[in-house]
Amino acid sequence: xxxxxxxxxxxxxxxxxxxxxxxxxxxxxxxxxxxxxxxxxxxxxxxxxxxxxxxxxxxxxxxxxxxxxxxxxxxxxxxxxxxxxxxxxxxxxxxxxxxxxxxxxxxxxxxxxxxxxxxxxxxxxxxxxxxxxxxxxxxxxxxxxxxxxxxxxxxxxxxxxxxxxxxxxxxxxxxxxxxxxxxxxxxxxxxxxxxxxxxxxxxxxxxxxxxxxxxxxxxxxxxxxxxxxxxxxxxxxxxxxxxxxxxxxxxxxxxxxxxxxxxxxxxxxxxxxxxxxxxxxxxxxxxxxxxxxxxxxxxxxxxxxxxxxxxxxxxxxxxxxxxxxxxxxxxxxxx
Amino acid sequence: xxxxxxxxxxxxxxxxxxxxxxxxxxxxxxxxxxxxxxxxxxxxxxxxxxxxxxxxxxxxxxxxxxxxxxxxxxxxxxxxxxxxxxxxxxxxxxxxxxxxxxxxxxxxxxxxxxxxxxxxxxxxxxxxxxxxxxxxxxxxxxxxxxxxxxxxxxxxxxxxxxxxxxxxxxxxxxxxxxxxxxxxxxxxxxxxxxxxxxxxxxxxxxxxxxxxxxxxxxxxxxxxxxxxxxxxxxxxxxxxxxxxxxxxxxxxxxxxxxxxxxxxxxxxxxxxxxxxxxxxxxxxxxxxxxxxxxxxxxxxxxxxxxxxxxxxxxxxxxxxxxxxxxxxxxxxxxxxxxxxxxxxxxxxxxxxxxxxxxxxxxxxxxxxxxxxxxxxxxxxxxx
Numbered sequence: 001x002x003x004x005x006x007x008x009x010x011x012x013x014x015x016x017x018x019x020x021x022x023x024x025x026x027x028x029x030x031x032x033x034x035x036x037x038x039x040x041x042x043x044x045x046x047x048x049x050x051x052x053x054x055x056x057x058x059x060x061x062x063x064x065x066x067x068x069x070x071x072x073x074x075x076x077x078x079x080x081x082x083x084x085x086x087x088x089x090x091x092x093x094x095x096x097x098x099x100x101x102x103x104x105x106x107x108x109x110x111x112x113x114x115x116x117x118x119x120x121x122x123x124x125x126x127x128x129x130x131x132x133x134x135x136x137x138x139x140x141x142x143x144x145x146x147x148x149x150x151x152x153x154x155x156x157x158x159x160x161x162x163x164x165x166x167x168x169x170x171x172x173x174x175x176x177x178x179x180x181x182x183x184x185x186x187x188x189x190x191x192x193x194x195x196x197x198x199x200x201x202x203x204x205x206x207x208x209x210x211x212x213x214x215x216x217x218x219x220x221x222x223x224x225x226x227x228x229x230x231x232x233x234x235x236x237x238x239x240x241x242x243x244x245x246x247x248x249x250x251x252x253x254x255x256x257x258x259x260x261x262x263x264x265x266x267x268x269x270x271x272x273x274x275x276x277x278x279x280x281x282x283x284x285x286x287x288x289x290x291x292x293x294x295x296x297x298x299x300x301x302x303x304x305x306x307x308x309x310x311x312x313x314x315x316x317x318x319x320x321x322x323x324x325x326x327x328x329x330x331x332x333x334x335x
Numbered sequence: 336x337x338x339x340x341x342x343x344x345x346x347x348x349x350x351x352x353x354x355x356x357x358x359x360x361x362x363x364x365x366x367x368x369x370x371x372x373x374x375x376x377x378x379x380x381x382x383x384x385x386x387x388x389x390x391x392x393x394x395x396x397x398x399x400x401x402x403x404x405x406x407x408x409x410x411x412x413x414x415x416x417x418x419x420x421x422x423x424x425x426x427x428x429x430x431x432x433x434x435x436x437x438x439x440x441x442x443x444x445x446x447x448x449x450x451x452x453x454x455x456x457x458x459x460x461x462x463x464x465x466x467x468x469x470x471x472x473x474x475x476x477x478x479x480x481x482x483x484x485x486x487x488x489x490x491x492x493x494x495x496x497x498x499x500x501x502x503x504x505x506x507x508x509x510x511x512x513x514x515x516x517x518x519x520x521x522x523x524x525x526x527x528x529x530x531x532x533x534x535x536x537x538x539x540x541x542x543x544x545x546x547x548x549x550x551x552x553x554x555x556x557x558x559x560x561x562x563x564x565x566x567x568x569x570x571x572x573x574x575x576x577x578x579x580x581x582x583x584x585x586x587x588x589x590x591x592x593x594x595x596x597x598x599x600x601x602x603x604x605x606x607x608x609x610x611x612x613x614x615x616x617x618x619x620x621x622x623x624x625x626x627x628x629x630x631x632x633x634x635x636x637x638x639x640x641x642x643x644x645x646x647x648x649x650x651x652x653x654x655x656x657x658x659x660x661x662x663x664x665x666x667x668x669x670x671x672x673x674x675x676x677x678x679x680x681x682x683x684x685x686x687x688x689x690x691x692x693x694x695x696x697x698x699x700x701x702x703x704x705x706x707x708x709x710x711x712x713x714x715x716x717x718x
Contacts, residue, residue: 061504067534072493072527076535079497082441082482083505099523106487107494114471114483117689151690175692203695250695 011194016164017187020050020126022195023168024088028058031086034172037064037073038090038126047092048128048187070100074125078107081121088172094129095138101146108177109152123177124168129157130221130271132185132318134311140184141308142272144220147179148248148281155248156202157181159223161191163246166199174202183221203250207259211241214265214331217256217282219245222269222319229324238328248278256282257289264295265331271318274302296332362571369564369576373608376583377645385583387651393430393582394646395660397639400426400450402664404613406671407449407463411617415675417468420447424612427582427638428544430454435540435589436512441502443482443495443513447544451514452481459667460674469679489519492528492541499532499539499596510596511539512589518549520563529604533570538596541604542589544579546611551624567604579607580638583645610636683709 014022028034036051042065045052054063066073070091077087091097097104104125112120131140147155154176158164164182171178200206208223209230216226223244230240243259245252260266266286268279283298301319309317376382404423411419422429425447433454436442444452452462457474464473465484472483482498485491495513502509519525520543532539543563547554560566567574577588585607592603610633614621621630634640646652687694687702694702 067527067530069523069527069530071490071524072496072531075490075493075524075528076497076500076531079494079499079511080501081497082476082494083498083501085501085504102487102490102524103493106490110471111483112691113689115476115689116470116472116685118472118475118477119483120692154691251697253696 010196011192013190013192014161015188015190016158016161016182017048017050019161019165019193019195020168020182021052021054023165023172024051024054025057026195027088027169027172028054028062031173033084033086034088035062035064035080035085036088036090037066037077039066039068039073039092041065041090046090048184050126050128050182051090070097071103074100074103074108074123077123078103078111078121081123082119086122086124086172088124088126091125091127093135093139094127094141094143097125097127097143100125104147104153104179105150109150112176113152120175121177122172122175124171124174124180125177126168126180126182128184128187129181130183130185131308131314132221132271134314135184136311137308140311140314142221142270142303144181144248144270145272145277147181148278152177153249154178154202155181156246157183157220157248158246159183159186159208159218159220159244160193161189162193162197163199165193165195167202167246170202178202181220185221186224189224200246202247203252205243205245205252205255207241207255208244209240209242211239211263213238213240213263214267214328215241215243215259215263216267216269216324217243217245217260217286218269219248219278220270222271225319225321226269226324229321229328232321233325233328236325236329240328245282251282251285253285253289256286260286260290260298261293264293266294267299267301267324267327267331269301269319269324271303273305274300275305277302296330299327299330301327364568367568367571367573369562369567369574369606373576373578374584374588375578375581376587377581377641382583382645383649385645387649389586390583390642390646390649390651391656393427393434393586394639394642394652394656395663396430396434396454397426397582397642398660399664399667400430400454401639402668403450403453403459403671406668407466408613408617410671410675411466416463416466418616418618419466420616421611421613422447422450424633424637425544425546425579425609426450427585427642428542428579428607428609431582431585431589432512432514432542434586435593436510439480439507439509440593441480441482441495441498441509441511443491443498443511444484445488445491445515445519446484446486447516448514449484452484455479455481457481459671463675467675467679469681489515489522489525489528491515492519492524493531495539495541496528496532496535496537496602499537499602500535503536503538508597509538510593511537512593513539513541515541515543516549517543517545517547517554517557517563518552519543520566521549521557529567529570529572529602532602533572536599536601538599539602540589540592540596541602543604543606544609545606546579546609548611548615548621548625550615550619551621553624562606564604564606570604572602572604574604574606577605577607579609580636580641582638582642609638
């Protein structure tokens with residue numbers, strides 16, 4: 001659904017942060033109803049510079065520095081959407097989004113349903129999320145399960161530069177509310193991408209690496225870790241496929257099941273705590289739907305069930321290559 | 336030129352008042368303060384000058400509103416509504432709120448404000464689907480310019496602010512009116528909403544119906560503010576205190592606040608002093624936390640009685656008006672009885688209709704599951 005203008009098309013090298021910035025700028029150029037609001041999104045360009053230059057180009061009305069109050073930001077966005085605008089809200093950090101949970105759960109997620117379709121809310125809530133950047137506490141939460149458990153929200157998380165642009169454009173164009181989770185630790189990774197090339201739509205999982213032994217099912221910040229693990233697994237004689245879900249809601253069950261059925265072994269990987277996490281739902285569904293094709297139980301590799309640790313200890317918490325390969329080793333190869 | 340220019344935060348040339356050397360507050364608080372006494376019209380010399388047509392209309396609508404509250408309460412006792420938070424005693428606020436708005440303005444009601452929604456012109460059957468238990472929202476919010484009845488306290492406040500802000504950005508002179516109660520002023524969303532409204536200079540009015548109780552908790556346990564209207568000063572917007580049972584006074588204060596918002600004057604917080612004559616809902620037992628004498632004392636200050644006295648004094652309370660008002664009220668009650676005694680025709684499959692624009696694969700499967708359950712049920716019934 002890429003609607004890039006001509007001057008933006010063509011192969012380029014850039015970071016995910018730049019791609020997200022380009023997506024916001026192009027969406028605002030293409031549609032006057034797109035408004036950005038949040039804390040420090042104006043002159044500063046956001047603490048991660050994702051909104052860099054937007055106020056300069058579109059003015060303070062289109063890219064609005066708000067008072068420091070997340071429920072107020074999202075609640076105001078609800079009213080703006082009711083009047084026909086298409087707000088894109090920036091929550092500064094994952095854990096700073098929690099004050100807005102009531103607005104998100106009780107209004108943003110439900111308004112279409114509460115009004116029998118009369119009042120859909122085309123709101124995008126951008127949340128920089130996850131750890132691995134050395135952040136002190138309350139700056140590194142993997143909060144996707146809270147959102148994915150709330151009917152009415154789409155939950156999208158890009159893992160590549162091209163997806164960051166394409167999925168954000170689609171999220172903003174969506175008439176449903178989208179929680180757009182941006183993996184902070186992937187913000188500065190560079191890649192070649194072409195905004196005009198387009199990406200698979202929201203709700204479609206993409207096989208990032210084919211394989212013949214087993215599949216790692218993952219999303220967002222854990223994708224590069226899984227790709228690294230798959231590379232390392234070659235030395236152990238395993239040829240691992242890696243599936244990038246790209247959105248938790250909708251969950252592309254069809255694609256995930258197809259891959260799992262063909263390989264018979266799967267590990268779900270995410271950095272959020274395991275208990276009640278998205279991986280539990282995914283593993284349960286894969287087991288329910290693919291039981292007779294499985295050679296081993298679907299395993300999960302996740303962060304521990306602990307509050308996010310201080311930065312000097314976070315590498316023990318985050319799933320790494322070794323923890324992933326340990327899980328792969330437990331996929332009952334001997335049978 | 337942006338609408339944010341009234342306090343352009345992006346311009347470093349605007350020197351904030353707290354920089355070294357500055358002593359004066361950025362905004363003079365004196366004009367924002369509410370008057371010491373609540374504003375009144377009825378029973379004062381101003382009542383003699385009040386528009387007779389307005390007084391008569393208020394009377395007709397208050398009588399209808401009281402009857403509406405009674406009928407809804409009765410329907411609840413008969414099991415026809417799931418729950419009903421009555422606005423009995425608060426009819427002056429409810430009616431005045433509706434009359435203060437233009438058709439293209441927006442109202443953001445709470446669950447106790449169905450009368451205000453009906454007074455706006457929404458059919459009672461549609462206004463009451465939430466409390467009947469048949470649908471969350473029975474009316475089209477866009478067509479009626481009335482937001483869904485809001486149950487989580489004060490969460491509608493920032494919505495009203497955002498909508499008013501968007502209207503202003505569009506160059507429309509639409510105003511938003513948010514209704515809430517005294518308990519709601521303790522919520523964070525009240526604070527955040529008022530602060531945003533003030534900073535954005537949004538054309539929005541907040542009507543706090545201070546009815547004395549948040550379910551069982553009296554105002555003294557809710558707030559230590561001099562009055563709830565005083566809270567406005569902290570945001571830099573005016574607070575106004577009004578006798579919430581004086582329909583003419585509430586109408587005047589709200590009309591002025593709405594006009595002020597419409598003409599670029601920014602938001603206003605209005606505290607209307609009123610009383611919740613009934614319990615919180617039919618499921619509540621008010622005798623556990625308040626004395627009957629208190630209720631009796633407030634009934635002497637009943638909004639309909641105040642209006643009747645004023646009309647009588649002016650010779651405006653003729654037999655024809657009384658009869659007309661009673662007939663209108665009775666006709667509405669009769670229609671409510673007829674409509675609510677028929678069972679609603681509900682489609683279980685509608686559960687899946689409006690979760691997303693397009694249902695997910697999982698929802699399609701769940702819809703198929705429910706359809707199969709319904710088919711099996713129908714088969715059992717057919718046998």
